[in-house]
Amino acid sequence: MTRKSYDCSGVIPACLLPLHNDLSIDEQSFRKHLRDVAVPGIAAITVNGHASEVSSCTFDEQEMLLNVALQEIGDRVPLINGVYADSAHEAVRIARMADKNGASALLVFPSNVFILGARPEMVIDHYKRVADATDLPLIIFQFPTNTPLSYSHDLLCKLLEEVPSIRAMKDGCGDPARHEMTVRELQSNDRPFHVLTTHSAWLLPSLVTGCNGILSGAGSTIADLQVALYEAVKANDLARAKEVAARIYPTTHAFYGAPAVDMHNRMKEAQVLLGRLPSAAVRPPLQKLDAAEIARIGTAMQTAGIGNEGAMNLAS
Structure with missing residues (x-):
């Protein structure tokens, strides 16, 4: 598969950003983390997304992280690079950088300018400018419907009509009915x-609607379980799917409680507890979790059987 033939489907973990305690990037741990996440069965890995604290990374750091990922695992899996920018000018700059350096696709975040509400033509123009800057496939980042950054169904239809290089959407709408409508009405071969x-x-239940993949920060820690669940659903093996989902369930509560801004912070703490990363340092405005929450995360990992003591043959 050439890098520009990736079709943007399958299980796609989003990696974390290991930091030293002085908040500089820990490149050695980042390389190890990428190797840990690149488990058999994944389709790609996302870098420079929410999970890797992209909002706190400079342009040069983002370029470095992409290049390190390409060096470490780029010969094994495609790399999806996040395009996180408030201005269209900066989004275009990031897109061109990712294309030049060897990314296989771009995950385009909504501009935070849209938090006050955006006219449809603003959103469409943002995507068109990115699309005009590169021939890489684009992935829409859909936010929860209760936020101003969410795109309406009609706007999604217009985006697909007017920006041919859009190939997928990371759907985080948070509404099961809306999610099913998106799968049934927009997903197409x-x-x-x-x-x-x-x-x-x-x-x-989300996968059972027929999604053609998973793109999730939790894949930083449970990529093997996500692959097992996705493959079981694709094979219509409900018993196996329920078995894997039961193992994932404790991690859901560990990672996705309130406030949601701490979800990737919690995943970092899990990585430390599992012995995969040496530090759970995060850049402000994020703050370290308290001891009680870290203990709850550890209990959840044990309950899910994650770590050396919980190893199992997920391919069986």
Whole structure:
């Protein structure tokens, strides 16, 4: 598979950003983390997304992280690079950088300018400018419907009509009815477009609607379980799917409680507890979790059987 033939489907973990305690990037741990996440069965890995604290990374750091990922695992799996920018000018700059360096697709975040509400033409123009800057496939980042950054169903239809290089959507709408409508009405193999669920709080029912993949920060820690669940659903093996979902369930509560801004913070703490990363340092405005919450995360990992003591043959 050449890098530009990736169809943007399948299980796509989003990696974390290991930091030293002085908040500089821990490149050695980042390389190890990428190797840990690149488990058999994944389709790609996302870098420079929410999970890797992209809002706190400079342009140069984002370029470095993409290049390190390409060096470490780029010969094994495609790399999806996040395009996180408030201005269209900066979004275009990031898109061109990712294309030049060897990314296989771009995950386009909504501009935070849209938090006050955006006219449809603003959103469409943002995507068109990115699309005009590169021929890489684009993945829409859909926010929860109760936020101003969410795109209406009509706007999604217009985006697909007017921006042909859009190939998938990371669907985090948070509404099961809306999610099913998106899968049934927009997902298509005729004009390739894949719905990638990020509904980690209800992953099994989400996949049963027919999603063509998962794009989730939880994959940083449970990529093997996500692959097992996705493959079981695709094979119509409900018993196996329920078995895997039962193991995932404790991690859902560990990672996705309130406030949601701490979800990836919690995943970092899990990585430390599992012995995979040396530090759970996060850049402000994020703050370290308290001891009681860290203990709850540890209990959840044990309950889920994650770590050396919980190893099992997920392919069976």
